[in-house]
Every structure is written in C-alpha cells, then in structure tokens.
Amino acid sequence: MSRQTTASTCCYCGVGCGVLIEHDDERILGVSGDPAHPANFGKLCSKGSTLHLTGDLAARALYPELRLGKGLSRARSDWDSALDHAASIFADTIAEHGPDSVAFYISGQLLTEDYYAFNKLARALVGTNNIDSNSRLCMxxxxxxxxxxxxxxxxxxxxxxxxxxxxxxxxxxxxxxxxxxxxxxxxxxxxxxxxxxxxxxxxxxxxxxxxxxxxxxxxxxxxxxxxxxxxxxxxxxxxxxxxxxxxxxxxxxxxxxxxxxxxxxxxxxxxxxxxxxxxxxxxxxxxxxxxxxxxxxxxxxxxxxxxxxxxxxxxxxxxxxxxxxxxxxxxLTGQPNAMGGRETGSLSNLLPGHRDAANAEHRAEVARYWGVEQLPATTGLSAIELFEQVRSGKIKALWIACTNPAQSMPDQTAVRDALQACPFVVLQEAFRTTETAAFADLLLPAASWGEKEGSVTNSERRISHVRRAIAAPGEARPDWAITVDFAQRLEKRLRPGRPSLFAFETSAQLFDEYKQLTRGRDLDLSGISHALIDQLGPQQWPFPEGASSGTPRLYLDGIFPTDNGRARFVAEPYRAAKELRDARYPLTLNTGRLRDQWHGMSRTGTAAQLFGHVNEAVLSLHPDELHRHRLQAGDLVSLKSRRGTIIVAVDSDDSVRPGQAFLPMHWGDRFLKGGVNTLTQPAFDPLSKQPELKHSGVRLEPVNLPWQLFALVEGNVQQHLETLRPLCEAFSYVSLSLTGRERPALLIRAASAVAPEPQLLQAIDEQLGLIEGPVLAYDDPRRSIGKRVRIENGRITAIRLAGETLARHWLQNLWLEGRADEQLRRWLLAPLSAPPGNVGASVGGSKTLCNCMNVSQRAICAGIERGLDLQGLKQELGCGTQCGSCVPEIKRLLVATAQPVAAVS
CATH class of the missing domain: 3.40.228.10 (Dimethylsulfoxide Reductase, domain 2)
Known part of the structure; x- marks a missing residue:
C-alpha cells in the first residue's frame, strides 16, 4: 500500500511534541517531528524519534485473557465473556460490600476522553471516589x-x-x-x-x-x-x-x-x-x-x-x-496527559472541571449534569492509601489501566503483596509484558500510540488532537471504548431499566460532553473540539465558546481565581525528609531518569537501540564513597533500605556528593531482580498525598558472588526475555537488557554464591539455542566453568559464559563486528575464559553516545583525537545534530581531552 502520513502527538513526556506518523495503513513505518506543531516545531528527542521501533507485537496484549481462580493460568477469552465476567464480579462486590470496596487506578498516559469515561464510571455509576491516577506519583x-x-x-x-x-x-x-x-x-x-x-x-x-x-x-x-x-x-x-x-x-x-x-x-x-x-x-x-x-x-x-x-x-x-x-x-509535567487527568478530575480528591470532590456544591453541579441523584461524599483513596487497603482486604476488586504499579509504586514488596491478595484484578494494558500483568486476573488488550483517537493537554495547557494512523493489532481496543463497554454492562446490573449514562460511540462525543463541565471555570474549554483543533492547530486553554485563539499566559491583570481575587503567600516552615542519614542507613538514595528510557520501560524497553547509552542499572557513588566502602567500579553490592534489598553494580561518579547515591528509576523486576522501587518509601505529603520517592535511607553491604553468568542471544528479544527471565530467578543478581541496532539481542548478566544445578544451565542453553546445531562448546564441570557460542553464516548469534565472564566484553565486540575468527576458536578450546591478550577487553567506548545518528563514544573520541571540535564532530559524524541530548556529554569529552594539553602548555 502507498506510504501515508498522519499528524499526531508523542506519547512520552508532558512537552506534548507533535509527530508525523509514516505508515501504510497497516504498519507504522517511521516517525518524524511535526514542523507545524508549536510545542516542538519539528524536533524530537531520542525517545520520540524511535517511537516506530516500539511496536513489537511480541510484547503486546492482543486478546482478552481470563484467570478463573488464583493460582491458575490465564486463558484466552473473548470480549463479551471477559467484560460480562468483570461486570458480574464488580456488581456482586458492590452489592455485598458497598461501592467503596472497588477501586480504579489509572494513568497520565490515557487520553482526556479515556479519563472522562473512567471518572463517570467510578463516580456516577459505581458511586465511589476510589479513582486515582499515577499522576499522584508525579504532579x-x-x-x-x-x-x-x-x-x-x-x-x-x-x-x-x-x-x-x-x-x-x-x-x-x-x-x-x-x-x-x-x-x-x-x-x-x-x-x-x-x-x-x-x-x-x-x-x-x-x-x-x-x-x-x-x-x-x-x-x-x-x-x-x-x-x-x-x-x-x-x-x-x-x-x-x-x-x-x-x-x-x-x-x-x-x-x-x-x-x-x-x-x-x-x-x-x-x-x-x-x-x-x-x-x-x-x-x-x-x-x-x-x-x-x-x-x-x-x-x-x-x-x-x-x-x-x-x-x-x-x-x-x-x-x-x-x-x-x-x-x-x-x-514541567512528567506524562503526556497528566494535565488532562487533572482537568477531568482523575485524582481521588478532584472532579471534572477543576472541582473538588469534598465540595458539596461541586458534587451537586456534576451530579445534575450527569443526571444522577448524587455523587459520593466519602473521600477517595490516593494511590498509596488505595494499595494499603487492597492489601488489607478492604478493596476487593481493582481495575488498573495503562499503568504499572508493580514497578512504579514505592515499597514494591507491599504493593506486590497487595496485588497478589486482591480477589479480582483487571489490567487494561497495551503491553502484556509489564510487571503488573503477572498479577492480572483479567487482561484486556488496549490500543496504543498511533492506534487511537482523542486529545491530550501538555505542560503549557495546550490541547492537541491525537489521531489514529493504523488499526490496533489483534483484538486490542481504545481505552475509552473498553471503559464504555464495561460501564454499559455494569449499569444493566446496577441501574436496570434506566437510560444509559454511557451512550458514546466516538471519542469526540466524550470530549464534547466533558467540555461543558468546564464552561465558566478557569480552564473553560467550551469553545474547543477535535474539529476546531484540526482547523486551527493545538490550542491553549482557557478557550471559551466564541474565542478565536487560545490563552498564552494567565493572570495578566493580576486577578487570581481565589475568593477575593488575590494570590496567597503560604507560610510553612522547612521540615526535613522522613529518612535522614543515620548510623544504620548512612546514604541518601536519589532516583531519576535516564536519557533514552521512560518510566517503567514497558514501551522503551522493547527498542534495543534505546539501551545503547546505558544498558544496565548502576548505582552512582562519589569516588570517596567507593573508597570508603573498598569498592571498585563494576563491583556488585547489596543495597538495603528499611523496606527491602536489591543487588546492583556500582560506578564512580563525582557528580554525586559523598553521603548520597543515585539510581535510575526505570529498572523494574523485569530487567533488574527486585527492581529499584523495592527500596523507595511510601511516606507521603499530607496535602498532596504524593510519596517521597526521591529520598530514601540506604546502606551498602559487600556481596560475594563468585559464580557469574553472561548470555547474549539474537532474534525475538521479547520472547527470549519472557522465557529466560523466570529461569534467572534462581540467581542472586540478575540484570537483563537489550542491545544492538540492526540485529537486536537480549543481554543477561547474573551472579550467585555457588554454581546452579546443571539442569538449570541446560534449560537456559535450550532457550538460547546452544544445545544443537553450529555450536562451539567447552565445559569444565570440576571448576563449574562453561562457554558456548553459536556461529551461523560466519558470525556469532548466541553466547553463554558460565562460572566466570572475563571474556564477555571481547565476545560482545566480536558479535557487534559480525565476525567469528580463528582467534575465537582457539580461545574456546583453552581452559581459561579470559580473552586473548588485551584484545577488545572492554565495550565501554562502544556505548552509543548519539542515539539519533548511531554514533558511538569510540567514534567521537577518535574524532577529538584528530582535532575536531564540537562543530567539526557534528559536521563529520552527525552527532548532536538531531535532538542534541548527547551534546553535554560530548562537551565533557572535549574538555577532558583538552585538560592534559593545557597542563603541558
């Protein structure tokens, strides 16, 4: 079919960049920035520019799956059976335990229309304010x-x-x-x-x-x-x-x-x-x-x-x-539509149109508009409170949509215990590979980026039209459509014989109903529609009926939307964080973002090239801290907080002050055994109920894990990840990631105190394709050392080192270079696993510094050695000419190279 272009928006952060989706009406083929969109004027970051690479069907939920009892596996179902079953359980639970025995936990990645459908479902139909969003964790x-x-x-x-x-x-x-x-x-x-x-x-x-x-x-x-x-x-x-x-x-x-x-x-x-x-x-x-x-x-x-x-x-x-x-x-908003969620009332204390659930007048206004007698007055549960009540058994049915609490919530041990204990968990999700999917009794496949229609609001209050480019794969459906279908089935049980509250057939109908709840409010959207955005382009609210353009800035007249029109100075004293450094936990752990990953990696974790810059979880410590703990970069440590423990590699980083530690927030249990949020704390702000994810007391303890495993395998990386991750559960330390650009592969690094049973290694080798065929192998059972390499058409396609892994960087370089020479065969038959000489001992220099243009650190350093400055590197290598995220790192390399020269002169 002919190549087509559909204008839409990026689904990552709250900048709200416009994108042009290239497709053939069946598959998304590419993506570029939309020059006409005022949020980005055609520019995209490394994540946005690789959106077309994140549609791996092996990671997608493609049809409903239902588990008919705890401990059983989910089986494929159909939409009618799945939604009827969910409606029956929710109706029975509400009848027996009341409306507050059920809850909804939704996401800043939903569209505004999805949000509105969920809010009306929870508050008008079910009669509960137990609806909260993962925006509780960020905004x-x-x-x-x-x-x-x-x-x-x-x-x-x-x-x-x-x-x-x-x-x-x-x-x-x-x-x-x-x-x-x-x-x-x-x-x-x-x-x-x-x-x-x-x-x-x-x-x-x-x-x-x-x-x-x-x-x-x-x-x-x-x-x-x-x-x-x-x-x-x-x-x-x-x-x-x-x-x-x-x-x-x-x-x-x-x-x-x-x-x-x-x-x-x-x-x-x-x-x-x-x-x-x-x-x-x-x-x-x-x-x-x-x-x-x-x-x-x-x-x-x-x-x-x-x-x-x-x-x-x-x-x-x-x-x-x-x-x-x-x-x-x-x-600066963290998610693509956290603003839209706030506007529609998608936090437990809010109602649509910037209203408060605790305000009786606001509840009455919304109830009248929706045509129901009243809205619930009982305070809803925020995210932390919600999962506490799930764990205690008060919440008996939980609907989760487009979010991954088994990775993103703090105190993961408690959250996973809650999910495991909940009698009925529904997960409405595009990716079946998330950590939360394992806990779902009902998995409902949702449409994803490029497959659904609606709107989002970015950080500057600008509403964009999200347009559908292709149909969703398999039986996946848009989130609003799933919610409306479920609501129609549930209201037959809760409001039999009464007119439907959910007579929606398009996302535009949802938006048009919702926007009337903003009329006359500070965020008045009454003049906006999907069609108007198509005509005028993305617009900033307020945009009341009759307006010809949006509102770039607020409060130009100095009048504020308070009772007396005045802004308020707020006087609150400084209060220290909950977990200060002490003798037992002498380090303060901070979490944050990587350049090329996003949130829990449900999407970015499907694109191998997004691991090129950083491919494993590493704890950053000041050099003095490493010295104090007698550690070397690359060593494994046990990192403990008051809530749990993970094992992670350490690195020297003088950008972190002594007494502090930094760990990227993206790594969940799928990629790092235990996951980062095993350590973080659920203590929250008394007003916002937002948890203190940024500040946890931790300590380091050395670990002795002499037996190590390294594996690499090309091919269907999602399938390999799904089959190999459970086998690695027996190891004390497990880190998985993807690598490669043209030939994506799965990387595994694991370690234990003792060698595993031979049957486990054999099971791993079977999944790696290292049992039969063109496989070179050397085994030393007495020393628990083994090495296997699969070579097809003259190049390596799979590797497994067991016992110790000194040659892993050298082998990974051979794989990257697409060669398997005689040197490899000689090494394989030798009793030691160290690489020959010092050849290719490290892959550190081959990390991808510029993801947009696929330029390695090694290539940039070579250019600097030839005398190229920043402009010369851009011209010759192309690095830093697209999103520019690599430029600060390139500048540091230039400074580091210039320093010795300056010292000599």
Whole structure:
C-alpha cells in the first residue's frame, strides 16, 4: 500500500511534541517531528524519534485473557465473556460490600476522553471516589501548590517564556534528560542571549547543570529552607515589587515573620551551599527584569512537596514575576496527559472541571449534569492509601489501566503483596509484558500510540488532537471504548431499566460532553473540539465558546481565581525528609531518569537501540564513597533500605556528593531482580498525598558472588526475555537488557554464591539455542566453568559464559563486528575464559553516545583525537545534530581531552 502520513502527538513526556506518523495503513513505518506543531516545531528527542521501533507485537496484549481462580493460568477469552465476567464480579462486590470496596487506578498516559469515561464510571455509576491516577506519583504536589497559592491548578506560562526570560531557575529537574526538547529551546535562547542567567538547583551535577551560570547542589530535601532564605534576602535588599504585593496578594505578613529566622548563614548550613551562592541566587532572582522557574519531580516527590511548590511560588509573588512574558512558576509535567487527568478530575480528591470532590456544591453541579441523584461524599483513596487497603482486604476488586504499579509504586514488596491478595484484578494494558500483568486476573488488550483517537493537554495547557494512523493489532481496543463497554454492562446490573449514562460511540462525543463541565471555570474549554483543533492547530486553554485563539499566559491583570481575587503567600516552615542519614542507613538514595528510557520501560524497553547509552542499572557513588566502602567500579553490592534489598553494580561518579547515591528509576523486576522501587518509601505529603520517592535511607553491604553468568542471544528479544527471565530467578543478581541496532539481542548478566544445578544451565542453553546445531562448546564441570557460542553464516548469534565472564566484553565486540575468527576458536578450546591478550577487553567506548545518528563514544573520541571540535564532530559524524541530548556529554569529552594539553602548555 502507498506510504501515508498522519499528524499526531508523542506519547512520552508532558512537552506534548507533535509527530508525523509514516505508515501504510497497516504498519507504522517511521516517525518524524511535526514542523507545524508549536510545542516542538519539528524536533524530537531520542525517545520520540524511535517511537516506530516500539511496536513489537511480541510484547503486546492482543486478546482478552481470563484467570478463573488464583493460582491458575490465564486463558484466552473473548470480549463479551471477559467484560460480562468483570461486570458480574464488580456488581456482586458492590452489592455485598458497598461501592467503596472497588477501586480504579489509572494513568497520565490515557487520553482526556479515556479519563472522562473512567471518572463517570467510578463516580456516577459505581458511586465511589476510589479513582486515582499515577499522576499522584508525579504532579499532585504541583496541583496543591498552584491551587492554594494562585487559586487554581493552572500553570500560567507558555514555552516561549523560556526564550523570553532573563533569569531561569530549574529546580529538581534534569531537564536535559526528562524534557530534552524544551531544554534545547533553552540552550538556543542562552546562546542567542548569553546575558540570560540560568540557575540549576539539584543535589546532583546533571547534564542540565552544564548550561547553568550557577549550580546550587543543595542537600536533598532542603528546598523549602532555600526558598525561604532567598525570600529573606529579597525582603532585606528590597528586591520585591511592593505595588504588586499590595494590589494583588495577601498573607505576606505571616510569611515575613517566618522567613525572618531563615538567615543566610542558617540556610547555607541547612542546604550545604555557601552564603555567597545564596546571595548570588537571590540577587539574580530579585534584579532580573523577568524571572521564570521550572520544576519537576525533585520538588514534587517529597513529604514536603506541597510546601516546596508554594515556597517557590512565594518568590514570584514577592517580585511580581507572574502574568507577563518570560516570568512565572512553570511546572514541567512528567506524562503526556497528566494535565488532562487533572482537568477531568482523575485524582481521588478532584472532579471534572477543576472541582473538588469534598465540595458539596461541586458534587451537586456534576451530579445534575450527569443526571444522577448524587455523587459520593466519602473521600477517595490516593494511590498509596488505595494499595494499603487492597492489601488489607478492604478493596476487593481493582481495575488498573495503562499503568504499572508493580514497578512504579514505592515499597514494591507491599504493593506486590497487595496485588497478589486482591480477589479480582483487571489490567487494561497495551503491553502484556509489564510487571503488573503477572498479577492480572483479567487482561484486556488496549490500543496504543498511533492506534487511537482523542486529545491530550501538555505542560503549557495546550490541547492537541491525537489521531489514529493504523488499526490496533489483534483484538486490542481504545481505552475509552473498553471503559464504555464495561460501564454499559455494569449499569444493566446496577441501574436496570434506566437510560444509559454511557451512550458514546466516538471519542469526540466524550470530549464534547466533558467540555461543558468546564464552561465558566478557569480552564473553560467550551469553545474547543477535535474539529476546531484540526482547523486551527493545538490550542491553549482557557478557550471559551466564541474565542478565536487560545490563552498564552494567565493572570495578566493580576486577578487570581481565589475568593477575593488575590494570590496567597503560604507560610510553612522547612521540615526535613522522613529518612535522614543515620548510623544504620548512612546514604541518601536519589532516583531519576535516564536519557533514552521512560518510566517503567514497558514501551522503551522493547527498542534495543534505546539501551545503547546505558544498558544496565548502576548505582552512582562519589569516588570517596567507593573508597570508603573498598569498592571498585563494576563491583556488585547489596543495597538495603528499611523496606527491602536489591543487588546492583556500582560506578564512580563525582557528580554525586559523598553521603548520597543515585539510581535510575526505570529498572523494574523485569530487567533488574527486585527492581529499584523495592527500596523507595511510601511516606507521603499530607496535602498532596504524593510519596517521597526521591529520598530514601540506604546502606551498602559487600556481596560475594563468585559464580557469574553472561548470555547474549539474537532474534525475538521479547520472547527470549519472557522465557529466560523466570529461569534467572534462581540467581542472586540478575540484570537483563537489550542491545544492538540492526540485529537486536537480549543481554543477561547474573551472579550467585555457588554454581546452579546443571539442569538449570541446560534449560537456559535450550532457550538460547546452544544445545544443537553450529555450536562451539567447552565445559569444565570440576571448576563449574562453561562457554558456548553459536556461529551461523560466519558470525556469532548466541553466547553463554558460565562460572566466570572475563571474556564477555571481547565476545560482545566480536558479535557487534559480525565476525567469528580463528582467534575465537582457539580461545574456546583453552581452559581459561579470559580473552586473548588485551584484545577488545572492554565495550565501554562502544556505548552509543548519539542515539539519533548511531554514533558511538569510540567514534567521537577518535574524532577529538584528530582535532575536531564540537562543530567539526557534528559536521563529520552527525552527532548532536538531531535532538542534541548527547551534546553535554560530548562537551565533557572535549574538555577532558583538552585538560592534559593545557597542563603541558
């Protein structure tokens, strides 16, 4: 069929980039940035540009699967049987135990129409507020901050403010990795206007810090003290806008009394920075013509997340830096439609149209519109509370959609116990390979990116039309359609003979009903429709009926959506994190993002080339910390918190301060035995209910695991992952990843104290295809050492080393180079497994530094040795010319190479 192009949006972060999907009406063939979309103007990051590679059908849920009893396997079902069974169980549970005995846990990756269908299902039909979203884990503190400081959950800025600001403060966000398209925009603005000041506040020196004029490496969790210290200096130096404060705010007197005690000396000590740094930061904030703040999980994922958000917004109110170009508090959303979820009421304490579930008037308004007698008044359960009640047996039926709590929630042992104990778990999901899928009694296949129609709202309040390019594979269906179908079946049991609340046939009908609930509200969407977006392009709310364009900025007139129209200063003292360093747990664990992976890797984990930059979970420690623990880079350690233990490799990283540790948040049990969130804590902010995922007390203990295994196998990587991961459960340490670009392969690294039973190795070899055929093998049972290599058409296609793995890097290089020479055969027959000489001893230099253009670190270093500068590398190798995410790392390589030369001269 002819090649076609469909304009849609990216399904990753909250930047909301426009994409052009290339397809033949049956398969997605490629993706590129949409030059007409105002969020990205044609640019894409390494994740967005590889979306077409993440559609591996081997990882997809393709038809309903039903388990008829705990302990039994799921069997293929049909939609009618599956949904009738679910409706029967939900109806019986509600009849016997009440509506609050069931719950819904949904996702910031759903479309707005999906969200609305779920909200109406839970609140109008079931009669429960037990509906929460995984946005609780990322943005709920920002919601509280905006609402109590400004009156509504409404980010007031636009992306163009990044280019217009004179002083940009980035707090708790490695923007270069988490929101790379916006970071590129900021980089370009800085290059055009070098006088622009950029402040980065982060305990770690990330790639984002490379752009900073000032990096405040504060101690984790001390943000509130820092912001109060800045305000103390703003007031002392009279760097405030007294006219704005008098005309448009309230509450400064109480805040002044509080911050009077936050002297520079005290704040510097609390935060672990110098007084000079604090003064410099305050001066730039207070004297710059425009001041913009950007923040993400480092502020939100905290037991003081709400206080941190409001303390930051206080700085904008004190300086009048809101409601004008280049100024304002601007949260960076973590998921593609977490904003749409907030708008539709998809947190347990919210209702559609920025209403509150605790507000009787708001409940009555929505009930009247929906045509039901009333909405539930009982407070709904937030994510942490919800899973606690699942575990205790109070929640007896749980519907999960488009999210992976068995990877993403903190305190994974408790969460998995809850899922295991729940009598009935429904998982509505596009990928059957997620950690949560193992706990599902009913798996419902959902359509994924490029296969469904609806809308999303990005970080700047811009609504885009998500368009369908191809049909979903197998029997997968759009999320809203699954929800509506289930709701229609359930209402026959709960509201027999009454008109249906769910007479929807298209996603546009859902949007058109929902938008009327926003009429007259701060987010008025009454003038928007799918058709209008197609005509005018993506639009920012508010967009009331009769409007001809969206609203770039809010609060230009200084009037806020509070009872009296004034913004509120919020006075809350600094409170330390729940788990401070102590003798038993002397390290503070911070979690964060990798450049090329996203969330729990359900999607990015299907694309081998996205593992090219980082291919295993590694704990980053300061060199002094490694020395103190007598560790070398690459050693395995037991990493313990008060909740659990995982075994992980360590690396030396001077971007992390002594006493701290960093571990990427993406690795779940599928790729790393136990998963990172086995360690993290469920303590949450009392207002936002957002957990403190960023701050956990941990300790290191050495492990002695002399028996090691390394395996590599080409082919159907998802199938290999599915069959080999359970076999690896017997090992103490297990790390799996993908590798390769043209020939994707699965990599396994495992270790144990003693050698496993021979039957286990044989089972692994069978899955690797290393039992029969063109296989070279050497076994030394006495020393529990064995090595096998499969060679087809003159090149390696599978490897297994057992006992010790000294040759793994050399063999991986041979596989990458597509050769199997005589040297390999000689090595294979030798009793030792070390590679011959020092040939190819490491693959570190071959990691992919530029994923967009497939340029390795080795190639870049070779170019630097030839005298190429950054522009020369871009011209010759193409690196850094697409998304630009690799540029900070390339710059560091250039500096590292230049330093010895400078020393000699």
């Amino acid at each position: 709920s503190s920002a919601v509280v901050g905006y609402k109590r400081s400004l009156g509504a959950d409404a980010p007031p800025c636009s992306y163009e403010d990044l280019e217009l600001s004179d002083c940009v403060m980035i707090v708790g966000s490695n923007m270069a990795y988490a929101h790379p398209i916006l970071f590129r925009r900021l980089e370009e603005a800085k290059s055009r206007r070098p006088q622009m000041k950029i402040i980065v506040i982060d305990p770690r020196r990330t790639d984002t810090c490379d752009l900073a004029d000032l990096h405040l490496a504060i101690l984790p969790g001390t943000d509130v003290a820092l912001f109060h210290g800045i305000l103390h200096l703003l007031l002392w130096e009279d760097w405030v806008d007294r006219d704005f404060i008098k005309a448009h705010t309230e509450g400064l007197a109480d805040l002044k009394n509080l911050v009077r005690d936050y002297t520079p000396a005290m704040v510097a000590q609390i935060c672990g920075i110098s007084v000079e740094q604090l003064h410099q930061c305050a001066e730039w904030v207070g004297t710059s013509p425009s001041f913009l703040s950007l923040w993400c999980m480092g502020l939100n994922q905290s037991t003081a997340g709400s206080a941190k958000n409001s303390a930051l917004i206080n700085l904008h109110l004190a300086t009048g830096q809101i409601g004008r170009p280049g100024a304002g508090p601007f949260s």
